Amino acid sequence: MKANPKDVNTGVYYIDGDVSSGYGALAAGCKFVGGYPITPSTEAFEAVCRRGPLVGAMFIQMEDELGSIASVVGASWAGVKSMTITSGPGFSLMMETIGFGAMLETPFVLLNIQRGGPSTGVPTKTGQADMMQSRWGSHGDYELIAISPDSPQEMFDYTIKAFNLAERYRCPVMIMSDECVGHMTEKVVIPPADEIEVEPRRFYDGPINEYLPFKPDEDLVPPMVKAGDGYKLYITGLIHDERGYSIKNEEYKFIYTKRLVDKIRLNKDKIIELKEEETDDAEVVVVSYGISSRVAVRGIEKAREKGIKVGSLRLVTVWPFPDEKIAELAKTIKAFVVPEINYGQIAFEVERCSHGEANVILVPHGGAGVHNPDDICDAIEYAAKEKKRIEGVIEYKTKLEKLVFEEGYKLHE
């Protein structure tokens, strides 16, 4: 289905990633945003607030993030595409209801403009340390999808994709962006509506008394109805059968959990999007996502100038994780280099999937800034030279770390 022309503000803009994502949500047909504005995601709220009323979309500033995410789950069950927008502290508060959303197979999008943490951390500066939280933050077994754009244009394009995936697989989809991309301003081209593909809500169209809210179609995804349209609808966070009634036996728990997980795992090939460059004859492959992939570009250029064969694998989709792709590359290369603005999250996933066939070098960053491209270049150089297979993740010592711990950085200068 094509986007509704009324929802799309076709044109050429010079806007930041936050605003671009807000426009993308509206273009995808989002009609409800519930949230509690927080730096550095505020501009996305502002975009939705300014433009939303023109396209029949509503924004409610809720009393807090617990209310925000609950309003989004509710709005989605009422039949409209819904989104919330947040950053670190708000993301933490939303965790319980994200699991509730996953349990009720509720399509919604969560935009997280990551900032430095933990806690209030550094509100106006960047971080990429919520990656594992996005995957494992809520309790219990479930799978969801997370995307990590690296430019304002991608913030538009992948916000639409996030809505499409949420509707397609009836699950929460997270846009795990960061302050740098959120506040980066570039040209954004918003195409005409007939060039934008949107996934409509999969509504049930059978007889009214035969509707079972959790009876899946062949692809493991059940169709939905709108709450309040007269269907018998019983929805609960307890493990439930096809009718939605709570059911507690071991066998059914297994069946239900397996379906929640399998509807994503079995469709990994359709969901995962990667950008791969010059990996064919590479000795070293840099695995990156979000802003770190834009920074890695420069590190890779510098390493190539030194004659090192280095490729790049950019994770556009971070969850589900491309296990097979990493395993396949591990067999042909010496090492992976993983720059991320945290102390090792995705690097450990890369190590898990490389099955000891390649070294994995983490280039960490504490947040509130991005990597020095020289560090990424140096790590690539080290990775290419190292002949031994070293177990576990090797933590690369960056220039910043040397400055702080070896050269005696003065705190109050």
Add this chain to the structure above:
Amino acid sequence: MAEIIFVGFGGQGIIKSGIITGRGASIFDNKSATMTQSFGPEARGGACSTQLVISDSKVLYPYVETADVLVAMSQAGYDKYEHELSEQGVLLIDEDLVKPKPPRDEIKIFSISATRFAEELGNKIIANVVMLGFFTAVTKLVSKEGMKKAVADSVPSRFVELNLKAFDRGFQHKKL
């Protein structure tokens, strides 16, 4: 490719200067321009900077490595970023607000009383646009037409005329 840094205090329109220049370059001059910013939690008064990379091809790495141009509207900003200016760099300052160190290497310094001119035009809030006019005339990195369109596109409609006047005031200062 050109790498530019604008620095000043929050409230001076430093980030707006980056947006206007980036918009002029990317929308009206059809180049690529990536703008990134750094600011603190304060609405006004805190140190504030914006980095802009302008290129004929797609900007991949979005940050400034060595600045070709530094536009300084505050002493603190100048002190913090002066060392990032390249040896052949161009330094633009509001001469009433920034006292530069003796010039190093082959750096060229261009001065303007942007804030004072803005006050003469009726409102010091347009000092950044006076500076942008001067910047356009000195660096020629973005076309005058492109910049004027970007200024007009970036301010509330009732202030377009005043801002364009401010832009021209800065632009003409180069010739004086």
